[in-house]
Amino acid sequence: MTQPPRGVRRSYGVKAAPYALPSPTTTLKRARSAPYFFILPAAVLFALFFALPIGYAIRLSFHKIEIKGLGLGKGARSEVWAGLENYTSALTDSELGAGALRVLGYGAVVVPVMLGLALFFALLLDTERVRARSFSRLAIFLPYAVPGVIAALLWGFLYLPDVSPFFYVLDALGLPQPDLMDGTPLYLAMANIAVWGGTGFNMIVIYTALRSLPAEVYEAAKLDGCSEFQIALRVKIPMVAPSLVLTFFFSIIATLQVFNEPTTLRPLTNGIPTTWSPLMKVYNDAFTGGNIHAASATAVVLALATFVLSFALLRLSTRRTTQGATR
Amino acid sequence: MPHTMRRRLAAATAVLLGATALTACGSSDSDDKAASGPVSLTYWAWAPGMDKVVALWNAEHPDIKVTVQKQASGDDLVTKIITATKAHKAPDLVQAEYQALPTLVSNDALADIAPDVAGVKDRFAPGIWQQTTFGGEAVYALPQDSGPLMFFYRQDLFKQYGLSVPTTWEEFATTARDLRKKAPDKSLTTFSANDSGLFAGLSQQAGARWWTFEGDTWKVGIDDAATRKVTDFWGGLVGEGAIDNQPMYTPAWNKALNSGEQLAWVSAVWAPGVLTTAAPDTRGKWAMAPLPQWTKGASSTGSWGGSSTAVTTDSKHRKAAAQFATWLNTDPVALAALVKESGIYPAATAAQTSGALAEAPAFFPNQPDFYTRAAEIAKTTAPAAWGPNVNVAYTAFKDEFGKAAKARSGFGTALTTVRSATVADLEKQGFEVAK
Structure with missing residues (x-):
């Protein structure tokens, strides 16, 4: 007897055995x-x-406020369709471009230095002969636990010549005292805060990846006569490349969104305008200027730019790493 | 990267806090039952000790219970009020600085309480009253305190360096230069690009009218002759290096005041409070004098800060709220408590010479007639003219004057930019602006 088709048997079964x-x-x-x-x-x-x-936010970005008369009292403001008006003014605003450039300059310092240090520390902690491993790991990680605003305040006090112990020492030694809150040194001063706060986190990510590598690889490398240094360079770094890409990706996004540090340092100096970073401009438009519509448009532009930039970089770096792996 | 995660955490916390705030607000709405059950009002204010003053009201008025909430202060509170108004969750009463009133009214945040406060007009100086009414019939707030500008200086150091107290701005400049010659590491004062309010007050003294309107058209006078005079004066002093160019209210500034590195501060009647915390070692060493004048023998001053009590459009108990606002700002008991607990300088003229202000501030034991002189100076306060985008002008001021002060390059271009930024913003918002 041939098997009935599945469907038939199923329906049959249901009919025949309702209690099944x-x-x-x-x-x-x-x-x-x-x-x-x-x-x-x-x-x-x-x-x-x-x-x-x-x-x-996208809806807001396509609207604007229309004002009747002096704009005082009830019904003086109404929300109307603005089309792309907010976008054109956001894109043609020179301050937004200038802010983006400032942030890119800042990122050019932060990202390589922070990731370089994170990788360096992770490799050091991963070597066999390291002592006080958990203490060092904690010590490097600790600044990450300090909130960004507190970190900026802390460093801000250290950067102000009149209250900083560093400057006191420089003064006592008769050394030149740089103005850290202005011009090019300002970028370094600001980058320093981000590096101080971010290295530990990235180090942990890379270190975790290093710990999960199989020991046989190292054994094989050692049998082949690799030194610790060569193992680090030829074995470990290529194998944790995905983590490096990940941390790089996070760092780029965080750099483009920098807000806490410049906002906290701003009242301490004439050198940081209220639109220093694009996010500060968004905040300023929305909460000081009271123009949430323009702020929304700028925020959308910023989000798109971040998206495009980070994914372009991600694709570029993954292509590099896969090429490296197949080679 | 840490910041992303941190931000998420912050956002989550904000959501949680927001939720609690919403429930807190939600519980307060009830119908206007002023006649029957007790009414409860919420009041957003930042003046220290306001809760103690309000406790006096609550003890006397069991039918209208006021709760003070410290939400934020100054500009931040303006933003908060506007946001809360959009969500129809604004408190019944708010503390608002005079220059913020047009912005708040323009966002339909403040109720016209003219019918509820008839007859209180005469309790205030006309220049102050005008700031809460914009010269019209509507009353958007009741004046609470005022901040007439004065000149504060280190009596001991002035004597030490053989300086005399300047009565005109010309003498002020000479004094600054003299001091620089005698003690190159000291400055008379600093020009701070950080607080636009002081610059606004100084311009006001010179006769500037930054926002005026005629019919339906606003006129922005930020680079009028009076303001330009003030700008050129300070720009010149900073440019030649006669005074410092670093911002106020920084740890470095505190240190400069405390150590005598800076000898004077152009400030307002509330300066003793700031000096108490910024320069604690200098008690009894400061003295107050009238602000230097543009023409010899004149007597005029501007104001820096000062705030009012306003009733919001969201309030369901406008009458009760206005009644409380009137009590707070005109009743002698309330005003005495405000002086004592909050350390404010009352706007009500009767209170300025009342017993509450008989004693000089504790930081100024060397000047027993401090408040008698202050009352005389307060009378000479020039009127102020605020518009619907003061915040934008103030932000532009911080950026542009900050840049110019840093470069010590004169403030002329900065002033032009501040005006054009202000006008551009008004036009962008759709206001009609006179060319």
Whole structure:
């Protein structure tokens, strides 16, 4: 006897045995709906606290306030469609461009120095003969636990010649005292805060990747006569390349979004304008100028630029690393 | 990278805090039952000790209970009020600085309380009252305190260096140069690009009217002749290096005041409070004098700061709120408490010479007639003219004058830029602006 087609047998089974185990169809249905059920909380939260605000910001960016008469009293302000007006003024605003350039300059210092140091420390901690490993790891990681605003205040006090112990020492030794809150040194001063705060976190990411590498690789390298230095350079670094890409990616995004440090340092000096970084300009437009519509447009532009830039860099670096792996 | 994660955490916290704030606000809305059950009002204020003053009201008025909330101060509070108004969650009463009133009214945040406060007009100097009414019939707030500008100097160091107290701005410049010659490491004062309010007050003294309107058209006078005179004066002093160019309210500035590196401070009547914390070692060494004048023998001053009490459009108990605001700013008991607890200088003229201000500030034991002189100076306060985008002008001032002060290159271009930025913003918002 030939087997009846599956469908036939299934329907037959249902009819014949209503008390039997749940039919395959219902199980299948339930199995299919279960994943949706599980992602529901995340999807709802995502929609409520992520997609909705973004959608609202985009909506705002296409509107503006229209003022009647002197703009005083009830009904003087109404929201009207603005089209691309907010976008054109955001893109033609020289301050936004200047801010972006300042931030790129700052990032050019922060990212290589921070990741370089993080990699260096991670490799040092991973060597066999290292002492006080957990203490060093904690000590390097600790600044990350200091909130950004506190870190900026702390360093700000150290940068002000009149209250800084560093300057006191420089003065006592008769050495020149640089103005750290102005011009080019300002970028270094600001970058220093980010490096101080960020190195530990990136080091942990890279170090974790290093610890998860199999020991046989090192053994093989040693049998082949590699020194510790060569192992680090030829084995470890290529193998943690994905973590390096990841930390690089995070760092670029954080750099473009720098806000805490310049905002906290601003009242201490004439050298930092209120639009030093693009995010400061967004904040200023929205909360000082009261123009949330223009601020939304700038924020959307900034988000898109961050997205494009970070993904372009990500693609570039993954292509590099995969090439390196196949070679 | 740390910042991203940190920011997420901050955002999460903000959401949580926001949720609590929402519930807090939500519980306060009830219908206007002024006649029947007790009314409860919320009041956003930042003056220190305001809760103690309000406690006096609450003890006397069981039917209207006021709760003080310290949400933020100054400009930050303006932003908060506007945001809360958009969400229809604004408190019943707010403390607002005079220059913020047009911005708040323009955002439809403040209610016209003219019918509820009839007859209080005469309790205030006309120049102050005008700032809460914009010269019209509507009353958007009641004046609380004022900050007439004065000249504060180190009596002991002035004697030591043989300087006399300048009565005109010309003498002020000479004094600054003299001091630099006698003690190159000391400055008479600094020009701070950090607080636009002082510069606004100085321009006001010279007769500047930054925002005026005629019909439906605003006129921006930020680079009028009076302001230009003030700008050139300070730009010149900074340019030639006669005074310092670093911002105020920094640890470095505190140190300069405390150690006598800076000998004077052009400030307002509330300066003793700031000096107490910024320069604690100099108690009894400072003295106050009228602000230097542009023409010899004249007597005029500007004001720096000062705030008012306003009722919001969201308030469901406008009458009760206005009643409280009137009590707070005109009742002798309330004003005496405000002077004692909050250390404010009352705007109500009667209170300026009342018993509450009989004693000089504790930091000025050497000048027992401090408040008698202050009341005389307060009478000479020139009127101020504020517009709907003071914040924008103030931010432009910080940026442009900051740059110019840093370069010590004169402030002329900076002033032009501040005006054009202010006008451009008004036009962009859709206001009609006179050319």
